[in-house]
Amino acid sequence: MAQHIHRAQILHFKVQDQLEHFDDGALVVDDSSGSIIAVGDANSIFAAYPDVDITTHKNKLIMPGFIDSHVHFPQVDVIASYGAQLLDWLNNYTFPTEMSFKDDDKASQTAHFFLNELFKNGTTTALVFATVHKSSVNAFFNASQQYNSRMICGKVMMDRNAPDDLCDTAQTSFADSQELIDQWHNNGRQLYAVTPRFAITSTPEQLEKAGQLLKDNPSVYMQTHLSENIDEINFVKELFPERKSYLDVYDHYGLLGPRSVFAHGVHLEQEDFERLSETKSGIAFCPTSNLFLGSGLFDLQQAQSHQVPVSIASDVGGGTSFSMLQTLNEAYKICQLKGHSLQARDAFYMITLGNAVALSLDDKIGNFEQGKEADFIVMDLASTDLMARKLSTCETLDEMLFSLMILGDDRAIDETFVAGKSVYKKQ
The missing domain is CATH 3.20.20.140 (Metal-dependent hydrolases)
Structure with a gap:
């Protein structure tokens, strides 16, 4: 089974009021089926999945598409x-x-x-x-x-x-x-x-x-x-x-x-x-x-x-x-x-798992549960000078998410993956 690990900061919602965040996380993808194998902190994932190719998305945030x-x-x-x-x-x-x-x-x-x-x-x-x-x-x-x-x-x-x-x-x-x-x-x-x-x-x-x-x-x-x-x-x-x-x-x-x-x-x-x-x-x-x-x-x-x-x-x-x-x-x-x-958490829940629930698709997409389809994005939280400056003042995850939803746009999307395959990469 072809596997690939994507390393970055990772955020997703397990359920509406349960956000899971890894400051240094890893997402394991089955390239052949385009599905999620595992998500967790990087060191634990590396120990559980040795000899798997790793792509490190430095200073980036991975979220569900x-x-x-x-x-x-x-x-x-x-x-x-x-x-x-x-x-x-x-x-x-x-x-x-x-x-x-x-x-x-x-x-x-x-x-x-x-x-x-x-x-x-x-x-x-x-x-x-x-x-x-x-x-x-x-x-x-x-x-x-x-x-x-x-x-x-x-x-x-x-x-x-x-x-x-x-x-x-x-x-x-x-x-x-x-x-x-x-x-x-x-x-x-x-x-x-x-x-x-x-x-x-x-x-x-x-x-x-x-x-x-x-x-x-x-x-x-x-x-x-x-x-x-x-x-x-x-x-x-x-x-x-x-x-x-x-x-x-x-x-x-x-x-x-x-x-x-x-x-x-x-x-x-x-x-x-x-x-x-x-x-x-x-x-x-x-x-x-x-x-x-x-x-x-x-x-x-x-x-x-x-x-x-x-x-x-x-x-x-x-x-x-x-x-x-x-x-x-x-x-x-x-x-x-x-x-x-x-609230920022509620907003990001809505455009990921929340919208999946609303469309009766939460068994397939919306978060990084094992077996779900590997649709995810890599985000650059400092994609503009203003965002980089604002990020430097953020002391909490909620502040970071709020600044992202107010200041972010397409420039914040570094790469987009559909069923584990890259379909867009910012030049």
């Missing part, structure tokens, strides 16, 4: 588009861009660029929207499979209130999604998500078909948008006057459950939080896009008080950075404005 629970791969070229809130932003920027993904070469090239941007920012797993084109999903999964990365993706289902060239039908979206599930779900490290864009762009017939897909394929995911913007919510009320809330639209069609992730949830009522909690349905907190599009301030504390599973996400291209460190930076500020302090 970051996990992004809501992001749009076709929106790479939409990022940083000026001056619109959600619905105008979709019509002015997103829909015109997504129409170009009927071109297979464009979809393939963008998928590779997107994945490399994730790796460059230390993200090794993501829950991803493609476009309405079936071929865009094939392009994404083909690219992901080449890197052997664990990704979740789905074809957008959208049969109204969008350009004709971006609309499918209830039946074609059902048939295309089922074909993609059969081809890709649990194919290597690829997983499928049923993906109605949001209630505005799906007829009742299409939402019913989405619910049928979940019943027929109980291990797949479901991803969509929820209560991001006031105008959006009002439009949903016009389209579904018989339903008591935006969430109730999805509930009525059987879209809630432990593998369902609703992006945003900025404007939810108490009853919504209770129903999400009852069904173990998750919210993806998207701080940079909520601020950029002026959508509002998510109430993390309220969601957590109702025991709603909350993950954290970049939401590129409404979001403004692929970096989960920058995402934490903005999450901290939103929590401050809501009268809640986001």
Whole structure:
């Protein structure tokens, strides 16, 4: 069995409130299977695993790869588009861009660029929207499979209130999604998500078909948008006057459950939080896009008080950075404005093991337990002069982590490993 040891400072979470930290640690990886063999302090690991090749990452920190629970791969070229809130932003920027993904070469090239941007920012797993084109999903999964990365993706289902060239039908979206599930779900490290864009762009017939897909394929995911913007919510009320809330639209069609992730949830009522909690349905907190599009301030504390599973996400291209460190930076500020302090330990738990738990992947990724998949990153805590100066003043681990989430970005990622193989190395 080919083994390799990576030596550095190491940090991961065994469970939510149990952080394990080795100032001089070692991670043992099985190169052939791409899995974790052991983690511990360096001297103990060296004694237990003699004659194994060692790579020393001097003055670096090893952590599990970051996990992004809501992001749009076709929106790479939409990022940083000026001056619109959600619905105008979709019509002015997103829909015109997504129409170009009927071109297979464009979809393939963008998928590779997107994945490399994730790796460059230390993200090794993501829950991803493609476009309405079936071929865009094939392009994404083909690219992901080449890197052997664990990704979740789905074809957008959208049969109204969008350009004709971006609309499918209830039946074609059902048939295309089922074909993609059969081809890709649990194919290597690829997983499928049923993906109605949001209630505005799906007829009742299409939402019913989405619910049928979940019943027929109980291990797949479901991803969509929820209560991001006031105008959006009002439009949903016009389209579904018989339903008591935006969430109730999805509930009525059987879209809630432990593998369902609703992006945003900025404007939810108490009853919504209770129903999400009852069904173990998750919210993806998207701080940079909520601020950029002026959508509002998510109430993390309220969601957590109702025991709603909350993950954290970049939401590129409404979001403004692929970096989960920058995402934490903005999450901290939103929590401050809501009268809640986001602790650094809680923040790093969220983007590693916490997001793995929220995506029902904690048996595979999220920490360095023996047998888990070896997705990990090597971080440079002094990647900028300012970070190096700040690091010199940090007296505790919590201070170090907090400065990393406020000052860090892609420059802090020195190297990214997927299934034990390096897929990105900073030049």
